[in-house]
Amino acid sequence: MDVVEQVGAGAGVIRRNSVRGQILDALRSALVDGELTPGEVYSAPVLGERFGVSATPVREAMQQLASEGAVEVVPNRGFRVVERGARELAELAEVRALIEVPVMLRLARTVPAARWAGLLPLAEATVAAAARGDLARYAEADRAFHGAVLSLSGNRQLVQVAEDLHRRSQWPRGGGSAAGRRAGLVADAAQHVALLEALVAQDLAVVPGLVGEHFGGA
Numbered sequence: 001m002d003v004v005e006q007v008g009a010g011a012g013v014i015r016r017n018s019v020r021g022q023i024l025d026a027l028r029s030a031l032v033d034g035e036l037t038p039g040e041v042y043s044a045p046v047l048g049e050r051f052g053v054s055a056t057p058v059r060e061a062m063q064q065l066a067s068e069g070a071v072e073v074v075p076n077r078g079f080r081v082v083e084r085g086a087r088e089l090a091e092l093a094e095v096r097a098l099i100e101v102p103v104m105l106r107l108a109r110t111v112p113a114a115r116w117a118g119l120l121p122l123a124e125a126t127v128a129a130a131a132r133g134d135l136a137r138y139a140e141a142d143r144a145f146h147g148a149v150l151s152l153s154g155n156r157q158l159v160q161v162a163e164d165l166h167r168r169s170q171w172p173r174g175g176g177s178a179a180g181r182r183a184g185l186v187a188d189a190a191q192h193v194a195l196l197e198a199l200v201a202q203d204l205a206v207v208p209g210l211v212g213e214h215f216g217g218a
Helices: 021-032 044-051 055-065 086-110 113-117 119-131 135-151 154-169 179-198 207-217
Strands: 071-074 077-080
Touching: 021 044, 021 055, 021 135, 044 055, 044 077, 055 071, 055 077, 055 135, 086 154, 086 207, 113 179, 119 135, 119 179, 135 154, 135 179, 179 207
Parallel strands: none
Antiparallel strands: 071 077
């Protein structure tokens, strides 16, 4: 397969401060948006030219993405974007549920309502991104929401493991219409708000069902 010459038009030229981090963020957004196509091979020099930087920070960022399972190294050519199949996505969702659901249910019994209320802006950010159909911003807002919830446990290792699984579940996948994906985001975001509203109201009887529904839909 030929090496693709550029990222989609939505990717901008990167400023030179914190180059590697900016490149990594830009590539993650391009992956979620579908600007980097699953199955295609991208070279670090060509992407570096697209972003206005050398190949080195692009290669370093791609190596990080390879460790996260988003791309795979193709010797002497570059990096191929990995496509997530339905089975792999289902497995990732199952593992996330096994980790996050018990923690959320435990936190529901111990965290004060005011702490949950403080997370409402994060939930509302997912709703706004979903309504716009902004996949990259939604991915960022969704990770921020789940990370903030799990951070209430005080377990940093848990947060790190959950974030890695979350990222892996967001990388490109084949199939499905744009309208279908957007509808899924809107429903997922609405569950964030409903869950927090129940926690703020301390309506613990409905929390297990809301948490189960949220992860079941994933």
